[in-house]
Amino acid sequence: MKYLSRHCMVLLLGLAAFGAQAQDFKVGFVNTDRIFREANTAKAAQAKLEQEFARREKELNDLGTSLKSASDKFEREAPTLSESQRQQRQKQLIDQDRDFQRKRREFQEDLNARKNEELQQVLDRANRVVRQVAESEKYDVVLQEAVYINPKHDITDKVIKALNALK
Template sequence: MTHRLSQVLTSVLLLSGSLNAMAENMKFGYVNAARVYSESQTAQQIEQNLQKEFANQQQKINALQQENNQIREKLVSGSLKANDKQKLETKLVQNRMAVAKFLEDYNLRRNEEFAALQQNANAIVRRLAEQEHFDLIVQEAVFVRAQYDITERVIKLLDGR
């Protein structure tokens, strides 16, 4: 029994030593995707283009929201006839639906654009991994030493700098 325990401990020690040696020979990288999507010129250009594309609709939505505020004030005042109150409540629901539709359209379009950006960023990460012989590149981690962070390089490559 003691002999068997000794063999197991020896095996564990040898295995841990070889794992350490393997880890020392591995090359790791980390990409902060949130930074890529917020700091890259490409992402900022996408945001600007979306703002231009949806500017007219955004103005209409702002007007609807102001109208909704006025409607709510009238409804709270309690001085409306039942028929007028019902019309205002219906208008409020219609306005809210219009705002929700706008947000849905905007988010759908934004997701389309950022999906393309994500594909480009992932292709750059794969190319970096192959060219520089990375063994592992991760996008999420609890803690990362600065020496492993390749986010800035990915941003520069994505922006063509």
């Protein structure tokens, strides 16, 4: 009996010590999606990408429009064309469409690669700022992904303000 009460006393003291320690444990949360949407660096990166790819996107849209009009014209004229002319025009349209699809795929791949580069730079900056905020405010852990987080632990606004303050 003495042995059991001694263990209970040790267990209670341990729980009390853990409770006191747990109160000192400070958790923060950062919403990276919000950083990518709201931080000035992310907006600047998006604007840079739009400017960089605007010309190619316009050329691609123009090419798609001309391909569509050529296809519509072929559909209208097909009944009056000879079999050889119809086959020749159809082959031209297929070749143009294949070229258009290839250019569109290349454009999308290039855009995605550049977007990943830019977002990685924004994320690297954000992570440095998160570390600074965590160290200055003495956070023990800062999470970036969670199923649920109490809004009182969200430090995203602080991080965005700090990021926007950087030049």
